[in-house]
Amino acid sequence: MVADHREASIMQADALALAPTDATGLIRRAAALIFDVDGTLAETEELHRRAFNQAFARHGLDWHWDRAVYKDLLRVTGGKERMRAYHERLWIAPPLSGADIAELHRIKTAHYAELIDTGCCPLRPGVADLLAEAKARGQRLAIATTTSHGNIDALLSRTLGTRWAADFDAVVAGDDVQHKKPAPDVYREVLARLKLDASACLAIEDSRNGLIAASRAGIPVLITRSMFFRDDDFSEARVVLDDLLELAGPKQKTEKQPHAQ
Ligand code: XBP
Ligand code: MG
Numbered sequence: 029m030v031a032d033h034r035e036a037s038i039m040q041a042d043a044l045a046l047a048p049t050d051a052t053g054l055i056r057r058a059a060a061l062i063f064d065v066d067g068t069l070a071e072t073e074e075l076h077r078r079a080f081n082q083a084f085a086r087h088g089l090d091w092h093w094d095r096a097v098y099k100d101l102l103r104v105t106g107g108k109e110r111m112r113a114y115h116e117r118l119w120i121a122p123p124l125s126g127a128d129i130a131e132l133h134r135i136k137t138a139h140y141a142e143l144i145d146t147g148c149c150p151l152r153p154g155v156a157d158l159l160a161e162a163k164a165r166g167q168r169l170a171i172a173t174t175t176s177h178g179n180i181d182a183l184l185s186r187t188l189g190t191r192w193a194a195d196f197d198a199v200v201a202g203d204d205v206q207h208k209k210p211a212p213d214v215y216r217e218v219l220a221r222l223k224l225d226a227s228a229c230l231a232i233e234d235s236r237n238g239l240i241a242a243s244r245a246g247i248p249v250l251i252t253r254s255m256f257f258r259d260d261d262f263s264e265a266r267v268v269l270d271d272l273l274e275l276a277g278p279k280q281k282t283e284k285q286p287h288a289q
Pocket of ligand 2: 065238
């Protein structure tokens with residue numbers, strides 16, 4: 029009961045959202061910036077969606093997730109959990125074992141890496157600059173994501189170079205913890221590794237599940253709206269931006285992500 033009360037007051041406290049202009053101050057004051065990956069560092073969910081569909085076809089399943097279906101399924105975090113949730117909706121579907129789901133996810137992850145390797149998924153606008161500026165300021169950087177270490181490495185090796193991990197003090201992925209977002213586990217694990225107080229950090233997220241996860245860990249949140257979560261409820265966030273280019277000054281035109289047209 030106490031935990032729920034604490035959680036409510038944390039969410040309440042964050043309801044006092046800052047104006048975007050204060051976003052820069054919020055970022056600069058943080059001892060550490062903790063980044064979500066999918067939808068935040070890059071618009072990757074469209075590639076995840078394509079990779080799922082390629083895996084279904086390879087596995088002889090007549091499943092096809094269009095963007096509307098995928099947008100709804102994204103409420104379930106974790107690719108394996110997402111496939112299981114979809115399968116449970118198909119009452120007449122043939123039984124899929126845990127091993128089947130794991131094999132499907134392995135194939136999907138391989139397709140995702142191939143798509144990332146085409147270079148069609150750059151970092152979102154303003155991300156590279158923010159990472160470089162934070163590093164120059166001596167701020168610590170971390171990652172708290174639901175996806176896998178393999179997917180993080182595929183994306184960041186391609187966009188930041190193979191030595192990307194040297195700039196991050198903690199990288200926590202979905203399978204490192206017992207419960208995925210919106211549970212706070214990945215964020216609590218990052219805080220434990222950084223040995224920092226939650227209130228001294230800032231989480232940068234794109235989805236309500238991510239906002240809830242970070243808020244439950246007591247971390248203030250800056251949201252950058254993304255393709256599939258644009259209309260999520262972000263009322264507990266400290267700041268909500270369309271993208272990080274807004275930090276550089278008045279809203280600028282941001283180029284469309286080529287693959288996310
Ligand atoms: C987003 C997710 C992941 C991806 C798919 O993670 O929920 O499940 O959609 O990747 P985040 P996997 O926004 O926390 O980075 O198939 O590897 O789960
Ligand atoms: Mg995300």
